[in-house]
Amino acid sequence: MAAQSTLKNMLLCLTLVCLVCAALLGGVYAMTYKPIQKTNENILKASIGAVLPDGGSISDQKTTSLDGKAYTYYEQLSGGAVQAYAVKSATTGFGGTLELMVGVLPDGTVYNTKVLSHSETPGLGAKCQTDRKFLDQFQGLGPDKSVKLRKDGGDLDAITASTITSRAYTLAVSNAVELVKSLKKEN
Amino acid sequence: MEYLLIIISAIFVNNILLSQFLGICPFLGVSNKLSTATGMSGAVCFVITLATIVTYLINKYLLLPFGLGFLQTIAFILVIAALVQIVEIVLKKISPSLYQALGIFLPLITTNCAVLGVAITVVTKEFTYGGAEPHLLNMGEAIVYALATSVGYGIAMILFAGLREHLAGNQVPEAFKGLPIALITVGIMAMAFLGFSGIV
Amino acid sequence: MGKWSLVTKGFVKDNPTFVLVLGMCPTLATTTSAINGLEMGLATLFVLVLSNIAISALAPLVPDKVHIPVYIVVIATFVTVLQLLMQAYMPAAYTTLGLFIPLIVVNCIVLGRAEAFANKNTVLDSALDGIGVGLGFTLSLTVIGLVREILGSGSAFGFKFIPGDGILAFVMAPGAFLVLGYLMVLFNKYLKK
Numbered sequence: 001m002a003a004q005s006t007l008k009n010m011l012l013c014l015t016l017v018c019l020v021c022a023a024l025l026g027g028v029y030a031m032t033y034k035p036i037q038k039t040n041e042n043i044l045k046a047s048i049g050a051v052l053p054d055g056g057s058i059s060d061q062k063t064t065s066l067d068g069k070a071y072t073y074y075e076q077l078s079g080g081a082v083q084a085y086a087v088k089s090a091t092t093g094f095g096g097t098l099e100l101m102v103g104v105l106p107d108g109t110v111y112n113t114k115v116l117s118h119s120e121t122p123g124l125g126a127k128c129q130t131d132r133k134f135l136d137q138f139q140g141l142g143p144d145k146s147v148k149l150r151k152d153g154g155d156l157d158a159i160t161a162s163t164i165t166s167r168a169y170t171l172a173v174s175n176a177v178e179l180v181k182s183l184k185k186e187n
Numbered sequence: 188m189e190y191l192l193i194i195i196s197a198i199f200v201n202n203i204l205l206s207q208f209l210g211i212c213p214f215l216g217v218s219n220k221l222s223t224a225t226g227m228s229g230a231v232c233f234v235i236t237l238a239t240i241v242t243y244l245i246n247k248y249l250l251l252p253f254g255l256g257f258l259q260t261i262a263f264i265l266v267i268a269a270l271v272q273i274v275e276i277v278l279k280k281i282s283p284s285l286y287q288a289l290g291i292f293l294p295l296i297t298t299n300c301a302v303l304g305v306a307i308t309v310v311t312k313e314f315t316y317g318g319a320e321p322h323l324l325n326m327g328e329a330i331v332y333a334l335a336t337s338v339g340y341g342i343a344m345i346l347f348a349g350l351r352e353h354l355a356g357n358q359v360p361e362a363f364k365g366l367p368i369a370l371i372t373v374g375i376m377a378m379a380f381l382g383f384s385g386i387v
Numbered sequence: 388m389g390k391w392s393l394v395t396k397g398f399v400k401d402n403p404t405f406v407l408v409l410g411m412c413p414t415l416a417t418t419t420s421a422i423n424g425l426e427m428g429l430a431t432l433f434v435l436v437l438s439n440i441a442i443s444a445l446a447p448l449v450p451d452k453v454h455i456p457v458y459i460v461v462i463a464t465f466v467t468v469l470q471l472l473m474q475a476y477m478p479a480a481y482t483t484l485g486l487f488i489p490l491i492v493v494n495c496i497v498l499g500r501a502e503a504f505a506n507k508n509t510v511l512d513s514a515l516d517g518i519g520v521g522l523g524f525t526l527s528l529t530v531i532g533l534v535r536e537i538l539g540s541g542s543a544f545g546f547k548f549i550p551g552d553g554i555l556a557f558v559m560a561p562g563a564f565l566v567l568g569y570l571m572v573l574f575n576k577y578l579k580k
Contacts, residue, residue, distance in 0.1 A: 013449055212409070363572055367572045375561070
């Protein structure tokens with residue numbers, strides 16, 4: 001019932017199938033290109049919105065580096081002045097990269113934090129997204145406090161049984177605060 | 188140092204079979220006998236390393252420069268399928284006995300998700316070995332990663348085949364016979380491998 | 388064989404997970420919760436139905452010697468379509484399932500159905516077969532995910548009803564093997580034949 005396996009048939013068939021598939025994919029790609037961009041933008045906007053106070057407009061993405069590490073950040077402007085910064089800050093957790101969005105006020109107070117991506121152990125380190133007792137410590141954390149775990153001589157409690165994740169989280173926040181402080185100095 | 192971390196992490200901590208669940212079908216299929224398990228591990232090891240090198244180059248010099256990243260899946264699977272064919276032809280010539288033993292599973296390496304899984308992981312996942320900045324692997328690291336991963340595959344497969352040969356001679360309740368008891372054994376092995384987590 | 392039995396046979400009689408033991412990788416890897424299992428199952432169903440339809444239509448035109456490469460291209464195309472659609476409209480699920488979406492290409496269920504069924508049956512039958520096997524797969528994955536979620540995190544479909552942490556091992560790798568193993572035992576004992 002199948003067509004004969006002559007060289008001509010095989011070549012013709014493979015070429016045709018590949019062409020049709022490539023055309024189909026190109027079409028779907030073109031169709032979904034804008035929606036994908038928009039979805040990614042929305043996710044980014046939502047995560048920035050979640051870590052900053054209400055109001056003001058968000059600037060375009062800016063990049064800078066501090067101590068040899070590159071950072072991406074966004075400024076929230078209100079009446080021409082910077083009202084807050086949202087900094088993307090990545091460190092190494094237990095299972096891999098832990099990436100946070102950290103909202104910092106110009107005086108170095110942490111407004112809020114949000115996990116962008118992580119590969120921590122489910123049920124242990126992955127609680128860094130949900131453990132309110134841990135996360136609430138960062139909300140409104142003043143510049144006078146030391147952004148370190150209690151174990152490392154700071155003021156923060158770690159997530160139970162997930163010290164490495166907690167330490168990575170804390171480091172990411174403290175890096176973001178340092179970055180904002182250095183941005184203020186430059187201005 | 189980083190190479191050493193990659194090797195330990197890929198073999199023990201993130202063992203491809205026991206913690207990433209890639210390549211389970213052939214793992215369950217050919218691990219009845221130690222000899223076939225060894226042969227299969229060798230074949231997989233060879234194909235994974237070769238496929239990773241080729242797909243890495245294709246991704247870097249063909250797909251990305253032309254903005255064709257979305258064709259990754261389709262391009263990679265075709266490359267792997269072609270490679271497996273070549274390995275099959277070569278093996279048929281060099282070692283007919285091994286070719287006989289691996290039988291149906293050799294063409295099935297194409298659909299062994301370990302091969303495609305490693306190829307995709309290498310070009311998309313950012314690694315952070317030894318507290319380094321998150322970065323994509325370079326060519327050298329990718330090769331070491333692929334090799335170490337497939338060695339991890341081999342170790343888990345051969346260990347398991349050894350256990351399974353013993354299991355075959357034991358009395359097992361009817362409903363547990365065959366795969367269920369094998370899966371439970373793997374579960375206990377995976378638990379043992381959990382002990383490695385956190386050392387890298 | 389009646390049309391209806393084409394759809395229902397995947398549930399118990401030819402269940403892809405417990406009887407045919409196909410597609411083990413996503414079965415073990417993505418079932419950390421019932422929702423994840425369900426999403427993975429539906430993603431596979433999508434590819435399975437479309438590839439079954441396309442392949443049953445193409446089969447008579449494809450020379451025998453190149454049928455495998457042709458099938459793989461067709462399947463990979465639908466997987467890529469799925470990847471693009473999920474990135475656009477279901478980004479959260481796309482991130483959770485991660486690597487296992489492109490890996491549907493090498494899911495033995497899809498190529499297996501193409502080889503064993505779609506290439507010698509009509510388009511309609513193949514579509515129904517795809518739906519049946521896909522639903523069977525989805526059902527198994529959801530059940531495994533549900534058991535692991537209840538034991539591992541004390542919740543079902545994200546709804547927490549047991550306070551505390553649960554037995555973490557069930558959310559991690561070993562739990563996947565153990566739960567699948569024991570479910571297979573129960574299946575063999577009570578449902579087979």
